[in-house]
Amino acid sequence: MTPPAETATVLEDAAKKREYKYGFNTDIETEFAPKGLNEDIVRFISGKKGEPEWLLDWRLTSYRHWLTMTEPKWAFVNYPEIDFQDAYYFAAPKRDEDKPQSLDEVDPKLLETYEKLGIPLAEQAILAGVAVDAVFDSVSVATTFKEKLTEAGVVFCPISEAVQSHPELVRKYLGSVVPFADNYYATLNSAVFSDGTFVYVPKGVRCPMELSTYFRINAANTGQFERTLIIADEGSYVSYLEGCTAPMRDENQLHAAVVELIAMDDAEIKYSTVQNWYPGDEDGKGGIYNFVTKRGVCRGRSSKISWTQVETGSAVTWKYPSCILEGDNSVGEFYSVAITNNYQQADTGTKMIHVGKNTKSTIISKGISAGHGQNTYRGLVKALAGADGARNYTQCDSLLIGDECGAHTVPYIEVSNPGAQVEHEATTSKISEDQLFYCQQRGLDPEAAVSLIVNGFCKEVLKELPMEFAVEAQKLLGVTLEGSVG
Amino acid sequence: MSFLSVKDLHVSVGGKEILRGIDLEIGEGEIHAVMGPNGSGKSTLSYVLSGREGYDVTKGEVSFKGQDVLGMAPHERAAAGIYLAFQYPVEIPGVSNLTFLKTAVNAVRVARGEEELDALNFLKFAREKGNILEMKDELLKRPVNVGFSGGEKKRNEIFQMAMLEPTLAILDETDSGLDIDALRIVSEGVNKLRAPDRSMIVITHYQRLLDHIVPDYVHVLAKGRFVASGGKELAHELEKDGYAKFGIEDDASAAA
Numbered sequence: 001m002t003p004p005a006e007t008a009t010v011l012e013d014a015a016k017k018r019e020y021k022y023g024f025n026t027d028i029e030t031e032f033a034p035k036g037l038n039e040d041i042v043r044f045i046s047g048k049k050g051e052p053e054w055l056l057d058w059r060l061t062s063y064r065h066w067l068t069m070t071e072p073k074w075a076f077v078n079y080p081e082i083d084f085q086d087a088y089y090f091a092a093p094k095r096d097e098d099k100p101q102s103l104d105e106v107d108p109k110l111l112e113t114y115e116k117l118g119i120p121l122a123e124q125a126i127l128a129g130v131a132v133d134a135v136f137d138s139v140s141v142a143t144t145f146k147e148k149l150t151e152a153g154v155v156f157c158p159i160s161e162a163v164q165s166h167p168e169l170v171r172k173y174l175g176s177v178v179p180f181a182d183n184y185y186a187t188l189n190s191a192v193f194s195d196g197t198f199v200y201v202p203k204g205v206r207c208p209m210e211l212s213t214y215f216r217i218n219a220a221n222t223g224q225f226e227r228t229l230i231i232a233d234e235g236s237y238v239s240y241l242e243g244c245t246a247p248m249r250d251e252n253q254l255h256a257a258v259v260e261l262i263a264m265d266d267a268e269i270k271y272s273t274v275q276n277w278y279p280g281d282e283d284g285k286g287g288i289y290n291f292v293t294k295r296g297v298c299r300g301r302s303s304k305i306s307w308t309q310v311e312t313g314s315a316v317t318w319k320y321p322s323c324i325l326e327g328d329n330s331v332g333e334f335y336s337v338a339i340t341n342n343y344q345q346a347d348t349g350t351k352m353i354h355v356g357k358n359t360k361s362t363i364i365s366k367g368i369s370a371g372h373g374q375n376t377y378r379g380l381v382k383a384l385a386g387a388d389g390a391r392n393y394t395q396c397d398s399l400l401i402g403d404e405c406g407a408h409t410v411p412y413i414e415v416s417n418p419g420a421q422v423e424h425e426a427t428t429s430k431i432s433e434d435q436l437f438y439c440q441q442r443g444l445d446p447e448a449a450v451s452l453i454v455n456g457f458c459k460e461v462l463k464e465l466p467m468e469f470a471v472e473a474q475k476l477l478g479v480t481l482e483g484s485v486g
Numbered sequence: 487m488s489f490l491s492v493k494d495l496h497v498s499v500g501g502k503e504i505l506r507g508i509d510l511e512i513g514e515g516e517i518h519a520v521m522g523p524n525g526s527g528k529s530t531l532s533y534v535l536s537g538r539e540g541y542d543v544t545k546g547e548v549s550f551k552g553q554d555v556l557g558m559a560p561h562e563r564a565a566a567g568i569y570l571a572f573q574y575p576v577e578i579p580g581v582s583n584l585t586f587l588k589t590a591v592n593a594v595r596v597a598r599g600e601e602e603l604d605a606l607n608f609l610k611f612a613r614e615k616g617n618i619l620e621m622k623d624e625l626l627k628r629p630v631n632v633g634f635s636g637g638e639k640k641r642n643e644i645f646q647m648a649m650l651e652p653t654l655a656i657l658d659e660t661d662s663g664l665d666i667d668a669l670r671i672v673s674e675g676v677n678k679l680r681a682p683d684r685s686m687i688v689i690t691h692y693q694r695l696l697d698h699i700v701p702d703y704v705h706v707l708a709k710g711r712f713v714a715s716g717g718k719e720l721a722h723e724l725e726k727d728g729y730a731k732f733g734i735e736d737d738a739s740a741a742a
Binding site (some may be wrong): 022198338393432433435437438439440441442443444445448452453456457458460 | 536537538539559564575577583587590591593597631650721738
């Protein structure tokens with residue numbers, strides 16, 4: 001037998017083995033809102049949460065506006081028309097009318113689900129010191145470490161709870177960064193958002209632990225519309241992590257989230273995402289449509305917002321975590337790894353809007369395409385007239401594995417201030433046969449070789465992730481690309 | 487039983503026959519030099535022994551310590567103890583030399599049924615082997631071969647060899663692109679790695695490398711066949727009389 005045939009067999013076997021580890025479904029009694037979308041559904045969701053009048057009005061205004069909008073078509077992604085009437089907009093694990101007061105009262109099946117995902121919710125089991133808010137379909141099911149956070153004055157709770165407990169903060173900031181009319185999916189989210197996470201870090205407080213939310217879509221034909229709002233008051237610091245998974249299903253499911261970040265003077269928000277929604281099977285059947293609006297505003301002087309994302313899942317990703325740099329000397333960062341394998345498509349990037357003086361932004365984007373995957377970086381760097389001394393550095397690197405995938409870079413630069421400096425660098429490369437053979441000759445099997453090369457390619461981004469997440473992300477890169485070389 | 491046994495090996499690349507019947511027997515601990523002009527098939531021999539894709543064995547067999555090498559994937563051959571020092575070492579951006587080697591060393595150790603080295607023991611091991619090659623710490627931390635000079639790359643190949651402790655090392659034109667000082671450091675490194683249980687195939691165009699790494703046997707390769715074999719004095723004859731003595735044109739165009 002010749003060596004090429006041998007290697008090919010190894011790779012084919014590996015390709016067959018490729019599995020989405022989080023593809024299980026939890027059989028749990030679920031309460032749905034009636035299928036479809038209309039004002040009654042919006043009222044139903046609002047009613048379920050016992051929301052105040054102003055919020056219901058905001059939702060209804062959003063819904064009515066949404067009816068006048070059309071889906072954006074400019075992204076380099078292709079998917080069949082979504083029938084918005086053929087989905088559930090609210091699904092919640094059924095339980096007694098009274099919310100569980102502690103983890104002991106949470107349905108054991110739910111706890112089991114999160115155990116399977118590697119997220120132990122039982123507080124005594126969490127030695128890592130990460131506080132977790134778990135969102136299952138449309139509701140938040142558990143938030144850990146609440147007491148310790150309360151001591152520090154940090155508010156970390158489901159947004160539905162914050163509406164009740166901190167209405168003045170929610171009312172002031174909800175929609176202040178992503179207005180309800182912002183874009184098609186953000187407007188839809190504003191109408192039907194179900195749950196999500198709320199964080200408030202008071203003046204001068206350094207949040208004593210990483211905050212983390214795990215999102216899980218479980219119910220079939222259900223859209224997930226979570227809403228996250230993080231406010232870092234003067235001189236505070238918070239690091240927030242977000243992870244996501246979903247069962248394997250043949251139908252596509254919609255995930256349209258909105259995330260808003262607000263950083264006041266000298267505050268810093270670090271927002272990290274490991275997105276591993278179900279990507280569909282190797283023929284492109286099923287998977288999550290991930291249409292997400294994430295935006296932060298550096299409202300205060302010398303504030304900083306840093307987005308780090310590792311996007312390995314979803315059938316289609318449409319996502320541009322952005323920073324509006326209002327405060328003088330504020331800093332925006334975007335570090336991204338996006339992988340598309342099989343028939344996955346990603347159109348992702350960022351917007352850096354320089355408003356204040358001496359504002360700085362850095363964009364490091366690593367796109368990896370394998371199989372028939374299509375990967376687009378789309379980014380805007382904008383310096384307004386008053387942005388004296390604004391600086392941006394952008395680096396976009398694409399890595400291709402195989403001959404049938406694609407990588408695209410679409411940078412937009414709009415500079416209205418003559419003193420602003422914008423740098424853009426872009427490269428496209430392929431994993432070469434030379435590199436693969438070199439690694440294999442040193443004892444690495446083909447999978448390990450690809451994983452090592454890809455991790456090297458993504459290093460500048462991975463090093464921005466908190467330690468535990470970085471390890472998880474590295475493994476995920478390997479798993480996502482399994483069977484992609486041949 | 488010989489250590490490495492190559493019998494009537496025919497190899498084609500893209501349908502063109504490059505090796506046309508190679509026979510080679512190497513005993514444990516022996517050093518064999520393979521000399522030949524450009525295009526004679528030297529690199530093909532190194533690649534086919536290490537298992538690179540695209541090199542089709544049309545006839546013949548290769549056994550190493552009794553194992554059929556040709557049926558093994560490249561990483562399995564590495565685990566079995568076959569090491570290739572590349573003529574053109576490959577760059578792997580973003581992966582530090584140490585990370586690369588730790589992954590490789592542990593992959594090979596696991597395949598050999600040994601325990602993985604933890605970070606601390608690995609580092610100790612790497613420093614120890616690094617000293618042999620006068621590797622600066624900085625080179626260990628830099629991404630694999632990225633921004634290395636020609637000499638540093640070749641030294642890195644021998645350093646990796648020291649780390650992976652192969653029983654058959656194939657050095658493919660390790661002398662190419664080296665100045666005299668680099669050549670000395672690299673060959674001294676190789677000589678320190680000579681061992682009774684480690685055989686080597688030293689592939690070179692020029693005799694000068696063999697002044698530093700003295701072989702037990704020399705084979706002259708031309709147009710895919712060995713045209714002469716002998717002791718180390720054969721290398722000197724070649725140096726004196728050139729490849730013409732063996733009826734070979736030493737010209738890159740002969741390769742076409």
